[in-house]
Amino acid sequence: MTLAAYATELTIAGMAIATYLTRVSGLYLVRFFNVQGRTKAALDAMPPAILMAVIAPVAFATGLAETAATAITAVAALRFPLIVAVAIGVASVVALRQLMG
DSSP states (O other), X not given: OOHHHHHHHHHHHHHHHHXXXXXXXXXXXXXXXXXXXXXXXXXXXXXXXXXXXXXXXXXXXXXXXXXXXXXXXXXXXXXXXXXXXXXXXXXHHHHHHHHHO
């Protein structure tokens, strides 16, 4: 493997570790607080908001299939758990790319 390939793998591994530690530390810290009311509503709204922040640039910088898939994913994120919304988004972009060429 080339040096660039190693750098890419190390970067991906580093991001995965940082993501994992962020999630685990959040779950650990929230045990010490009684989350309710507006704070709970804000925390419940975060996963769909983060998903939209990640996929919104794709919607505006690419073609019609990606833009339509972004809208489908946004609606799915409001109704389903995050992993289901992501799966629906991936499936919709694949299907729309096939249909639209």
